[in-house]
Amino acid sequence: MTVDDIGRVAVLGAGNMGHGIAEVAALAGYEVTMRDVEQEFVADGYENIEWSLRKLAEKDRIEESPEAVLDRLDTTADLAAAVTDADLVVEAAPERMALKREIFAEVEEHTGEGTILASNTSSLSITDIAEAVSDPSRVVGLHFFNPPVKMDLVEVVHGENTAASVAEKGAEFVESLGKTPIHVRKDVQGFVVNSILGPYGGEPAWMVSEGEATIRAADAAMVHERGYPMGPFELADLTGIDVGYHVRTEGGIPVPPIAEEKVEAGDLGRKTGSGYYSYEDGDGADYEPDDAGDFDTLRVEARMVNEAAKLVGDDVATPEAVDTGTRLGAGFATGPCRRGDELGLDVVLAKLRELQEATGAERYEPADYLVELVEAGRIGEDAGQGFYEYDTGDGPGPYRLLNYETDDEGLLAVELDRPERMNALSTDLLDEVADLFRSVDTDEIRCATIEGAGDRAFSAGADIGGFADVEPTDVMDVTPAFEAVNDFPRPVLAKVDGYCLGAGLELALACDLRIATTGSEFGCPEIRLGLIPGGGGTQRLLRILGETRAKELVFRGNRISAERAEDWGLVNRAVPADEFDATVEAFLDDLLSGPPVGLKVAKTVLNEGDDASLAAALALESQGFGLLMSTDDVVEGTTAFAQDREPEFEGR
Numbered sequence: 001m002t003v004d005d006i007g008r009v010a011v012l013g014a015g016n017m018g019h020g021i022a023e024v025a026a027l028a029g030y031e032v033t034m035r036d037v038e039q040e041f042v043a044d045g046y047e048n049i050e051w052s053l054r055k056l057a058e059k060d061r062i063e064e065s066p067e068a069v070l071d072r073l074d075t076t077a078d079l080a081a082a083v084t085d086a087d088l089v090v091e092a093a094p095e096r097m098a099l100k101r102e103i104f105a106e107v108e109e110h111t112g113e114g115t116i117l118a119s120n121t122s123s124l125s126i127t128d129i130a131e132a133v134s135d136p137s138r139v140v141g142l143h144f145f146n147p148p149v150k151m152d153l154v155e156v157v158h159g160e161n162t163a164a165s166v167a168e169k170g171a172e173f174v175e176s177l178g179k180t181p182i183h184v185r186k187d188v189q190g191f192v193v194n195s196i197l198g199p200y201g202g203e204p205a206w207m208v209s210e211g212e213a214t215i216r217a218a219d220a221a222m223v224h225e226r227g228y229p230m231g232p233f234e235l236a237d238l239t240g241i242d243v244g245y246h247v248r249t250e251g252g253i254p255v256p257p258i259a260e261e262k263v264e265a266g267d268l269g270r271k272t273g274s275g276y277y278s279y280e281d282g283d284g285a286d287y288e289p290d291d292a293g294d295f296d297t298l299r300v301e302a303r304m305v306n307e308a309a310k311l312v313g314d315d316v317a318t319p320e321a322v323d324t325g326t327r328l329g330a331g332f333a334t335g336p337c338r339r340g341d342e343l344g345l346d347v348v349l350a351k352l353r354e355l356q357e358a359t360g361a362e363r364y365e366p367a368d369y370l371v372e373l374v375e376a377g378r379i380g381e382d383a384g385q386g387f388y389e390y391d392t393g394d395g396p397g398p399y400r401l402l403n404y405e406t407d408d409e410g411l412l413a414v415e416l417d418r419p420e421r422m423n424a425l426s427t428d429l430l431d432e433v434a435d436l437f438r439s440v441d442t443d444e445i446r447c448a449t450i451e452g453a454g455d456r457a458f459s460a461g462a463d464i465g466g467f468a469d470v471e472p473t474d475v476m477d478v479t480p481a482f483e484a485v486n487d488f489p490r491p492v493l494a495k496v497d498g499y500c501l502g503a504g505l506e507l508a509l510a511c512d513l514r515i516a517t518t519g520s521e522f523g524c525p526e527i528r529l530g531l532i533p534g535g536g537g538t539q540r541l542l543r544i545l546g547e548t549r550a551k552e553l554v555f556r557g558n559r560i561s562a563e564r565a566e567d568w569g570l571v572n573r574a575v576p577a578d579e580f581d582a583t584v585e586a587f588l589d590d591l592l593s594g595p596p597v598g599l600k601v602a603k604t605v606l607n608e609g610d611d612a613s614l615a616a617a618l619a620l621e622s623q624g625f626g627l628l629m630s631t632d633d634v635v636e637g638t639t640a641f642a643q644d645r646e647p648e649f650e651g652r
């Protein structure tokens with residue numbers, strides 16, 4: 001879907017970012033012109049796009065052929081020709097202010113006043129770039145992450161003079177690409193994501209420089225104890241130690257001595273074969289969980305939370321934007337605002353003050369907003385409020401990792417919202433599922449659906465990244481989230497479009513009905529991790545499929561197609577993507593118009609009867625049948641039959 005008044009997009013630059021942005025814009029249906037200074041650079045960018053589109057087609061990730069997408073993509077080395085008819089220009093040239101200004105000034109000459117001028121800069125000020133044009137209100141930052149085709153996040157950066165309507169249009173454009181925009185309302189150094197990554201890399205580097213920790217301890221502790229996707233030193237080696245070094249020196253931020261030493265020695269990370277780890281002569285980032293020792297993770301996280309408090313307190317971004325940005329842009333399982341609320345903001349503040357007192361270093365200076373929150377008693381989750389408001393016990397939510405809404409017809413539509421992790425079920429997400437299904441007012445609801453956000457997965461299983469934190473005794477209990485869905489007194493339908501694996505499959509099995517697109521895949525990969533399904537999978541599969549097929553899935557750990565799943569009775573229907581919504585609708589029509597009490601009793605009798613002896617199950621059924629005989633809905637059902645009309649059940 002494209003934004004109405006954006007028809008043609010010009011992307012200036014065919015390098016990594018430029019060709020990636022051109023590709024995602026063409027994929028979304030825009031007419032795109034990609035321009036670079038030399039025909040040779042343009043040709044390289046085009047080849048990269050062709051290669052990437054072929055890969056996407058091979059994996060069945062695009063609906064059109066690569067050729068159809070490429071039909072919307074022109075290339076040129078002529079800037080005027082590229083931008084003249086464009087409604088949106090995205091500049092993705094090298095990160096040099098003088099060069100960007102020169103480009104913007106030239107673009108202005110060849111575009112009308114309605115054209116939005118965007119820069120993909122990751123480190124320069126949008127306000128300063130916009131000085132190159134006479135109307136800075138039409139200049140906005142659209143900071144894509146690398147590679148654009150894979151990364152879901154785009155920071156929409158407001159310069160001092162960016163018009164609100166331009167920023168909004170920029171965000172709409174990002175959404176039309178199927179990506180998630182976050183508004184960065186002031187163009188502070190590093191915007192949101194790199195502002196938070198600064199202390200994530202910087203604090204451990206100071207600790208190592210000062211002899212208080214080792215590189216392996218820092219990486220092991222942050223990954224294996226705190227669930228970050230990559231250790232800070234491992235990450236610096238990947239992005240280039242010189243990159244962080246230059247950002248710091250240019251921003252007037254002190255550089256940790258260890259980073260300075262590496263840059264001086266030319267050991268810049270993976271790209272030079274050696275950095276904090278050795279890649280040519282060694283095994284790369286070879287830290288193990290045991291290396292963590294007593295590394296002080298709070299010291300690092302307190303600084304990240306403090307940075308988040310500066311962003312929120314200075315109105316740069318909302319807590320939601322900060323957390324979404326770091327989740328999607330840096331792969332964090334939990335953003336710093338939420339993490340701060342979990343740690344306790346009073347604990348964070350005390351840590352910063354202790355460090356400031358001990359070292360006198362400016363970087364520990366607590367943000368005014370953090371102090372304000374603590375003084376107001378908003379110290380986090382335990383207090384019911386911090387950066388966020390928490391459940392007061394009256395009804396469901398607010399939730400961070402799932403979305404839900406109820407409509408007038410009584411449909412509760414639930415979406416698992418971690419598309420960047422294939423909707424992997426973290427402990428927090430499972431807690432939210434359990435809380436929602438237990439606390440929502442069932443009087444208002446006639447049936448529920450569960451689906452996964454994005455177009456890749458219902459859910460790819462339990463969050464493997466979180467396994468390091470798990471206490472075996474904590475997971476030895478029956479998973480409350482799945483039981484809450486199983487016991488929910490209304491029918492629940494799983495809408496499966498993509499991977500449905502491991503705990504994701506167990507969640508779908510806890511639902512009453514399952515409808516899948518034919519591209520979906522099902523499986524229990526747990527055995528390949530040395531595990532077994534731990535959320536009811538072995539038992540529900542046994543009951544649904546029988547021993548032979550259940551054992552095949554659990555023992556082999558491989559994936560089966562939706563067609564086979566339908567053939568086995570694992571799903572109710574497997575239909576092509578273009579028939580999916582209509583098929584779901586047809587099921588929902590019946591569930592929403594059906595008798596609520598009748599459906600509740602039917603669900604209970606079917607669920608409970610499955611495990612009872614036949615005699616007990618028959619007794620259960622008869623009791624349910626008898627009970628329903630006394631309801632108004634039965635009177636309505638029989639009357640409607642006699643009057644030859646559709647019944648209108650009230651649930652009484």
Ligand SMILES: C/C=C/C(=O)SCCNC(=O)CCNC(=O)[C@H](O)C(C)(C)COP(=O)(O)OP(=O)(O)OC[C@H]1O[C@@H](n2cnc3c(N)ncnc32)[C@H](O)[C@@H]1OP(=O)(O)O
Pocket residue numbers: 229331420421422424460461462463464465499501502503504525526529531532533534535
């Ligand atoms: C009791 C225990 C129960 C369990 O459920 S154990 C877990 C069972 N599930 C699995 O073993 C599935 C793990 N995932 C996969 O095998 C693959 O993924 C897929 C086949 C589903 C897709 O592969 P591809 O298309 O190559 O995508 P990608 O790059 O692997 O995944 C995209 C991002 O999603 C993250 N992710 C996927 N599954 C999980 C997961 N289960 N837990 C945590 N993260 C997951 C990845 O790491 C990656 O992230 P990044 O882009 O940052 O590299």
